[in-house]
Every structure is written in structure tokens, then in C-alpha cells.
Amino acid sequence: QVQLVESGGGLVQSGGSLRLSCAASGIIFSTTDMSWYRQAPGKEREFVASIRGIAGGHTTDYSPSVMGRFTISRDNSHSTVDLQMNTLKPEDTAVYYCQAVYFFQTFWGEGTQVTVSS
DSSP, X not given: OOEEEEEOOEEEETTOOEEEEEEEESSOGGGOEEXXXXXXXXXXXXXXXXXXXXXXXXXXXXXXXXXXXXXXXXXXXXXXXXXXXXXXXXXXXXXEEEEEEETTEEEEOOOEEEEEEO
């Protein structure tokens, strides 16, 4: 049974930082491509960042809206993927979701709320 559990969300002032973490279980984590998405109120879920598994050389990709401010990383020994978010803006306010693509199936966590006050 695949499980993804996000943590680290909260309330932060504009310009501040937060670090999100996603703990995965039920998958061979090192070979799994992992991503972060977010969904703001009244908007569709959107891509934030991704990091490939070992076969993809841990290549990272970012949405232009977060490039240079957010950093995605993974720890294969602990089956976690983190999202370091710096210079946060009010428009970053959203529920952030961890995603895993495993054997052509997509799995999601429950999400963690990030609120950035102006």
C-alpha cells in the first residue's frame, strides 16, 4: 500500500521560508520520480517541482513561478522528498501535495497547508 505523508506546512510572513517534507512508504523509493504540486483556493492543482529517481539521475525541474526560490531534494535512505521554500510570497499560499509516479500509477498525499501573509 503506497502512502505519502506531507508535513512542514504553516503560516509564514512574506519573504519567509518553510521546508516541506514528504515521507513515502510502499514503494521502491530510489527508483520513483517524485513531485510537489499545489492548489490554491478556486484554482486548479499546478506543478511546482519534481525530482527524478536514480534512473533519471535525480534531475530536477521547477515551475517558472518558483524557480530560484524553491529547491527540491530527496533522501533515498529515508524515503523522503523535501521542498525548501524561500522568499515566500502571498501567491504561494496553497495546499501543497506530494506526488509519486510508481509503475505508471500516480499517488498523492493528503496535502499540507502553506499560508503566506503579506
